[in-house]
Amino acid sequence: MSQARTQPQDDPAKVAAFEARIAAGESIEPKDWMPERYRRQLIRMMSQHAHSEIVGMLPEGNWITRAPSLRRKISLIAKVQDEAGHGLYIYCGTETLGVDRAELVQQLLDGTAKYSSIFNYPTLSWADMGVIGWFVDGAAIVNQTVLAKASYGPYARAMIRICKEENFHKRQGYEIVAVLANGTPAQKAMIQDAVNRWWWPSLMMFGPSDADSPNTAELIRWKVKRRTNDELRQRFVNLTVPQAAAVNLTLPDPELRYDADTENWHFGPIDWDEFNQVIRGNGPCNRERLEARRRAHDEGAWVREAASAYAAKQRAKQASEAA
Numbered sequence: 083m084s085q086a087r088t089q090p091q092d093d094p095a096k097v098a099a100f101e102a103r104i105a106a107g108e109s110i111e112p113k114d115w116m117p118e119r120y121r122r123q124l125i126r127m128m129s130q131h132a133h134s135e136i137v138g139m140l141p142e143g144n145w146i147t148r149a150p151s152l153r154r155k156i157s158l159i160a161k162v163q164d165e166a167g168h169g170l171y172i173y174c175g176t177e178t179l180g181v182d183r184a185e186l187v188q189q190l191l192d193g194t195a196k197y198s199s200i201f202n203y204p205t206l207s208w209a210d211m212g213v214i215g216w217f218v219d220g221a222a223i224v225n226q227t228v229l230a231k232a233s234y235g236p237y238a239r240a241m242i243r244i245c246k247e248e249n250f251h252k253r254q255g256y257e258i259v260a261v262l263a264n265g266t267p268a269q270k271a272m273i274q275d276a277v278n279r280w281w282w283p284s285l286m287m288f289g290p291s292d293a294d295s296p297n298t299a300e301l302i303r304w305k306v307k308r309r310t311n312d313e314l315r316q317r318f319v320n321l322t323v324p325q326a327a328a329v330n331l332t333l334p335d336p337e338l339r340y341d342a343d344t345e346n347w348h349f350g351p352i353d354w355d356e357f358n359q360v361i362r363g364n365g366p367c368n369r370e371r372l373e374a375r376r377r378a379h380d381e382g383a384w385v386r387e388a389a390s391a392y393a394a395k396q397r398a399k400q401a402s403e404a405a
């Protein structure tokens with residue numbers, strides 16, 4: 083899609099000045115000139131990220147009423163609420179690029195916007211709450227720590243704050259994992275089963291392999307992305323293998339072995355057919371997730387209407403006071 087880089091409004095001299103700023107490590111702010119293609123890529127990435135935070139509330143929200151203790155319930159509610167906050171924060175960040183949040187939300191509800199493939203898998207047991215915190219929030223940290231150095235200022239700043247909360251999410255998940263892994267044989271079997279089900283979908287979260295990732299080169303040049311999908315995936319594997327060993331759990335990959343030459347954990351092939359099915363809308367829970375979002379949106383209509391009516395009333399009041 084490189085033709086978009088040379089759209090008429092993208093004066094080559096301005097593009098060159100913009101790229102020089104990026105190369106110098108400057109951050110790009112909302113009022114700065116930017117190529118149209120940069121703006122669009124950021125809207126795409128940031129809105130997908132915001133949608134993922136919001137849809138990501140659903141698999142765990144499913145277990146709030148069934149948390150095994152008050153303490154677990156409190157931390158799970160807090161975690162799910164944090165994800166709502168992340169979504170709203172990133173939607174606001176996306177609006178600094180001149181797009182309306184309502185438009186982005188509509189794309190999600192229409193099924194035309196993407197969100198992270200991982201949230202289309204079902205949460206079958208309480209152990210899944212532990213493994214999601216450990217793997218899914220762990221993967222989010224790997225991704226977002228790098229995005230905190232992205233060239234677009236509002237996105238980078240959002241990531242700094244969000245990563246602090248993701249660390250709490252990961253710890254609450256890993257603590258659940260550690261308790262179950264040291265529990266009764268039935269608890270240990272339940273957590274191992276959750277690990278087996280979530281491992282490969284978690285590796286898929288980093289997106290297609292670099293060879294099949296058409297946007298990567300441009301995004302790296304513009305410092306929107308600072309590492310490729312495969313680099314981030316490898317980092318996640320390297321961090322997670324010792325954490326699994328520490329709680330005596332096995333990762334479901336017979337090819338997993340340490341490569342002393344590269345200092346990486348080698349892992350087996352990812353089932354990209356499964357990934358492609360899920361992102362095309364055919365994962366185990368795609369329909370259910372969108373249905374839940376549509377229902378929540380419809381049921382929340384009166385809140386949006388009331389907020390708009392209140393805002394209009396306040397504006398009218400201020401106008402009459404100023405007159």
Ligand SMILES: [Fe+2]
Pocket residue numbers: 135164165168222244248
């Ligand atoms: Fe989050």
Ligand SMILES: [Fe+2]
Pocket residue numbers: 165219222247248251
């Ligand atoms: Fe999180």
